[in-house]
Amino acid sequence: MKPHPGKPKFIKFKSGDKGEGMPAAFMEGKTWSPKPGVKGQIHTWGLFPVAYISPVDGISMMYRTMLHQSKYLGLVGTSPWPxxxxxxxxxxxxxxxxxxxxxxxxxxxxxxxxIHMPVRNLHCYHFTDFRDGSLFGPEAIVEIWAPGIQWSHFGLQVGYDYMPDDKYMLAHLFSKVGDTIGYLYDFGDKWYHEIEVEEILPREQSYGQVKVLDGSGMCPGENMRGSFQYDVFLKEYDADSYIAQNKKKREILDTPNYKSFGKPPSLFDIEAFDISAANERLAAALASPNSVRTGAKSFKMPMAPNATDLESHFLKKGQSIKRDWEPESHGYWQETTTERKDKRSQAVCAACGKPGGQELKTCSGCRMILYCSAEHQKAHWKDVHKSQCSRKYLKK
Structure with a gap:
């Protein structure tokens, strides 16, 4: 690779690093301003001109990481990559x-x-402020990767760095009707969405509950290769014969989120949307004490038996690494998980999904579920929580 011809004004290279393999944007000065691309939107800090598609030569970037990581991750100490x-x-x-x-x-x-996908309808996420391309995501993901691995992973996959999303609100990204932000879920398959403000209501006209108002179509199967591949899948489905359509339905039903469907593929309606069921799942997810952030899911092929031990040094309290081995691929899927429950300020009522902050009251039996009122606690106990509560803290 040839050294980059530019001269950066505010980044410092270690001796021997000439900026090989770096995108041109990194060589700009502090006055650098990202330029809008498709639909007037700016993506990935303005470094990628097209949504979620990197113009960077991945092989060159990987070579750059391998060539210079010892300079920035030396035995004496670490230095930030340029x-x-x-x-x-x-x-x-x-x-x-x-x-x-x-x-x-x-x-x-x-x-x-x-919320809609730009096309028809590793586990993590980020939000994009289309005004300047800034990314907001879980800070824990950045921390769990060793610096050299971190750059290689983010540079080749989805972005470069995040603003910690738990320190900001969606209102920091958009706040008036018509404003739109990007949302990416699953860094492996890449499910792309755009979130648009449709209406802003006075508080007295709303209950304050997080709720699904409308939708269309069944949820895509997990691990079905993301938005663009699923769009191709659906177009092929529309043109297929009855037998071929049932085969595609079977492919969806074989994915993890449809294992409990329990009916023949012919009874699966790919166009159906049940708003009541969607709201039930949403309420359950919001109320769950396990609705915590986890690290990005990634596939790894260790070079040595003890190569995985390094990552355990970056875990925080309550975190652990879950690995699912795939002998045929000589590697495994890895995900960082945590047992710590949501902070009260980030929790919602288990019965209605309403955020309540410090005013939420805890179930005295398990101290894991929160409610906005005694009425909702009684109703939720009768319908749901009675069979789930551990009763660990109840006096005998």
């Missing part, structure tokens, strides 16, 4: 911008949003 130095400037610029936003009165409004 790419990370660049992102630190953009993140600081974004933090300053967000600190100046006035969100007073936000608690007196309810925002109705519309």
């Amino acid at each position: 790419e990370n130095q660049f992102l630190d400037v953009l993140k600081e610029r974004k933090r300053e911008q967000l600190s100046q936003l006035d969100l007073a009165g936000l608690d007196e409004r309810d925002i109705i949003i519309k």
